Amino acid sequence: MNILVIRPSPTGEELVNDLNKIGIPSWHFSLFDFYPSFSSRSLSKKINELYRSKIILIFSKKSIYYTNLYLINNNLKWPVDAKYYAIGKSTAFFLYKYIKKKLFFLQK
Structure with missing residues (x-):
């Protein structure tokens, strides 16, 4: 089984790294990201x-x-x-x- 993590960065990547370390194949694809607005x-x-x-x-x-x-x-x-x-x-x-x-x- 492979897991697709859609959490925003950087927590999505952190979760994928943790899952891969324990032998669960995972990928990260963020549907959205958060950035501060300057407007x-x-x-x-x-x-x-x-x-x-x-x-x-x-x-x-x-x-x-x-x-x-x-x-x-x-x-x-x-x-x-x-x-x-x-x-x-x-x-x-x-x-x-x-x-x-x-x-x-x-x-x-």
Whole structure:
């Protein structure tokens, strides 16, 4: 059996290396990658939407990381009035480091 890992870089490559080391043939192909945006115009529009949101869905640690980086660089904080939902327990715990409030995640 071969495994195709579609996680973004660099975590996708790290997982493939670990799997190959233990004898599980694996390849990496990222469907998308995350990079910080340097366009303050588009980010400022999105940040206003973030503060108006009642529910915020979080899909990845990278999205948390880059959003938090933007907030710090612009002397902003995560919205306090929104309800946060994370996809996955580890993503929820990663988000909790920044928002320090109750959040919801899918449990298996």
